[in-house]
Amino acid sequence: MSHNDHDPAVPKPPDLEALSAFVDRELPDEADAVVLEHLARDPQAAAQVAAWRAQKAALKALCGAPPAHEPSFIVLRAPVPWWRRAGLAACWLVAGAGLALVLGPLAPRLSGGLIGHDPMGLAQRADIAYAVYTPEQRHPVEVAASEEQHLITWLSKRLNRPLSVPSLQEYGYSLVGGRLLPGEAGPAAQFMYENPTGSRLTLYVTGIPDDETAFRLFRDGNRRTFYWVSDHMGYALSGPISEGKLRTMAIDVCSALGGKPESWQ
């Protein structure tokens, strides 16, 4: 196939990019054949390709070996920074928004850390997520309620089970949207609701390995969180409203989500 005489139909010689892609075998078969044919006729291009191939091999020899002093571990401080970051983020958000009201209940957490451990880390996580995200004015949620179907599909996929968003409309709270969060044993979803006065509630949902039907209350400052587990799913409803009202709503949410609030009523 190598003709020495120039055929006017032969395409123009491959440029540097084509030669470079040829070295990496990134050209489609047809273009690859064209370059190969050209190299047979063009010693300069052939020398260039050879030089680049040698360069590639040498780079591999120079850098390709695994590092000699391989540390046997990497310090993964992930679980701790999450809390700290959440606390810190809350602190900044609060400071930024000038919500001194929220700062009080939050301060003990920032200084003292999480000492008291509730049997359900779920409630604490939900509570912190509430504290972190509800003061957000511009980005309270990742996906807004206007895209509710997408929100549900997305979070159901990430939590690997069908989710539904209960309506709290009869209590005056409408859905703002939701976001994905790291939970204790996998991903968690947070749905946010808001009433006309701007007061916010969150419903925190995550998978839970054990299955118990306890219904408990977690308090932190002026915030209350009712939480329960149903069918390997943990739920937590958080908000700065009265216990009685939040309890009624939680019972409603529980039954709307297929739970059996009768068992703990």
Added chain:
Amino acid sequence: MKFEAEVISWLPQLRRYARALTGDSAWADDLVQDTAERALARWAAFRPNSNLRAWLLTILRHLYIDQLRARREIAVDDESAPWRNLEAPPGEVDGLVLRDLQRALYCLPLEQREVLLLVCVEELTYQEASVALSVPVGTVMSRLSRAREHMRVLLIEGPTRKSAPLKVVRNP
């Protein structure tokens, strides 16, 4: 859990790349540590079924550029650059002395060095490199060919090249 394990499985490659990129193994180890931490903290931003390695490389790149900027503000002096103190690698491959190659590698601008390392050493496809560098594939191709040519010229010209501009004064 599975995500963490996957991130950890890429650490040796990330470390190798970071060392080649920075020419400084302590800096590289810090970079990899920071990258892993950031990846685990931002796991929610990762789309499943997309390329985890390219995503990690992107994080590493952003961190490196940030840190490079911070260091440059302190030390502008090229003589103190980390690769000046690198131990010269012994050996010769395909007619190229590795010492010269190393010197040439760190003479390249960052944009050329990173694409060259990603494709030649880390063996990323152009597609993967385009994701890792957040540029179109066409840019990967043109940058890569320029990097190769730049490198070839540096290797031909040899180490005296750097002082050449100082020799303009000539006695007629």
